[in-house]
Amino acid sequence: MTPWEMVAVFAAGVGAGGINSVVGSGTLITFPVLLATGLPPVTATVSNALGLIPGSISGAIGYRKELRGQGKRVLKLSAGALVGGLGGATLLLTLPSTAFERIVPTLVGLALVLVVLQPLISKKTRSRREARAEGSARRDVGPLLLLGLTLASVYGGYFAAAQGIIYMSLMGMLLDEPMQRLNGIKNVLAAVVNSVAALFFLFAAHFDWTAVVLIAVGSALGGMTGAAVGRRFSPTALRALIVTVGTAAIVQLVLR
Numbered sequence: 001m002t003p004w005e006m007v008a009v010f011a012a013g014v015g016a017g018g019i020n021s022v023v024g025s026g027t028l029i030t031f032p033v034l035l036a037t038g039l040p041p042v043t044a045t046v047s048n049a050l051g052l053i054p055g056s057i058s059g060a061i062g063y064r065k066e067l068r069g070q071g072k073r074v075l076k077l078s079a080g081a082l083v084g085g086l087g088g089a090t091l092l093l094t095l096p097s098t099a100f101e102r103i104v105p106t107l108v109g110l111a112l113v114l115v116v117l118q119p120l121i122s123k124k125t126r127s128r129r130e131a132r133a134e135g136s137a138r139r140d141v142g143p144l145l146l147l148g149l150t151l152a153s154v155y156g157g158y159f160a161a162a163q164g165i166i167y168m169s170l171m172g173m174l175l176d177e178p179m180q181r182l183n184g185i186k187n188v189l190a191a192v193v194n195s196v197a198a199l200f201f202l203f204a205a206h207f208d209w210t211a212v213v214l215i216a217v218g219s220a221l222g223g224m225t226g227a228a229v230g231r232r233f234s235p236t237a238l239r240a241l242i243v244t245v246g247t248a249a250i251v252q253l254v255l256r
Contacts, residue, residue: 001037001210001211005036005037006210006214008033008036008037009030009033009034009037009210009211009214009215009218010214010215010217010218011218012029012030012033012034012215012218013030013051013052013055013214013215013216013217013218013219013222014218014219014221014222014225015029015030015218015222016029016030016052016055016215016218016219016222017052017054017055017058017059017218017219017220017221017222017223017224017225018222018223018225019222020052020055020056020059020164020187020190020219020222020223021055021058021059021062021063021187021222021223022183025111025161025162025164025165026052026055026219026222027048027052027111027159027160027161027162028108028111028112028161028162030048030051030052030215031044031045031048031108031161032248034047034048034208034211037211039208039211040097041097041100041101041104042092042097042100042101042205043205043206043207043208044208044211045092045100045159046092046198046201046205046206046207047207047208047209047211047212047215048160048211048215049089049160049194049197049198049201050194050198050201050202050207050212050216051211051212051213051214051215051216051219052160052194052215052216052219053191053194053195053198053216053219054216054217054219054220054223055215055216055218055219055220055222055223056187056190056191056194056195056219056223057191057220057223058219058220058223058224059187059190059191059223059224060184060187060188060190060191061224062187062223062224063180063183063184063187064184065184066178066180066181066183066184067181067184067185067188070181070184070185073185074185074188076146077145077146077149077185077188077189078188078189078192080146080147080149080150080153081149081150081153081156081189081192081193081196082153082192082193082196083150083153084149084150084151084152084153084154084155084156084157084193085153085154085156085157085192085193085194085195085196085197086157086196086197086200087153087154087157088153088154088155088156088157088158088159088193088197089157089158089196089197089200089201090157090200091154091157091158092157092158092159092197092201093200093201093204093205103159104159105250107155107159107161108161108250109250110162111161111162111165112162112243112247112250114162114165114166114169116243142174144174145170145171145174145175148170148174149167149170149171149189152166152167152170153189153192153193156190156193156194156197157193157196157197160190160193160194163190163193164186164187164190167185167186167189167190168182168183168186171185171186
């Protein structure tokens with residue numbers, strides 16, 4: 001990497017760490033930047049997964065207040081996330097790289113659609129929650145939620161873009177909890193998936209270690225900052241940034 005490319009990857013790591021802790025689409029920031037440095041898509045994906053672990057962990061720590069009293073729930077959902085993340089990572093390395101290169105533009109496009117629709121999804125979720133009587137509030141993790149989050153984790157282990165939005169949508173529909181408490185769970189699940197996928201990749205895939213280190217340091221800083229002040233950012237501005245960068249990624253992938 002050139003010095004300017006290293007600066008760009010580090011800055012992308014900071015942005016991804018902050019966005020992941022608040023929204024959950026940070027891969028749409030780092031992935032295009034890694035592609036722009038010349039990394040192949042699969043190498044960019046596995047390097048990104050390892051690099052984002054510190055950011056996921058720091059984001060989860062930043063939401064420790066919201067996680068209080070949710071230990072059993074988090075453990076149960078984390079078990080599903082671990083299985084799903086390992087399954088997604090296995091698919092990434094089992095399927096031919098040409099298949100991944102064909103699939104990724106579609107996955108990025110799906111992620112962008114979810115980012116754009118997030119306000120509508122959140123609004124629908126709040127409306128359903130308010131329509132239910134207080135006595136019917138759902139607090140337990142049912143089989144439907146566990147299955148849904150496990151499948152979302154398979155997607156996260158394969159390609160992590162917007163997995164946090166999927167987590168939040170499923171939990172928002174099937175659990176009656178404040179969104180910030182759900183966001184804390186989302187950060188833990190993302191950390192589990194990133195960690196198990198990256199550990200699997202560590203023994204079975206090729207990394208660009210310069211990219212890994214730059215994203216790791218940047219995402220750790222961004223995760224702490226995002227958890228601390230992310231609620232003050234304009235959601236519209238964040239979504240606009242994510243959609244712009246994600247669109248650039250699709251164009252670059254199609255033209256490769």
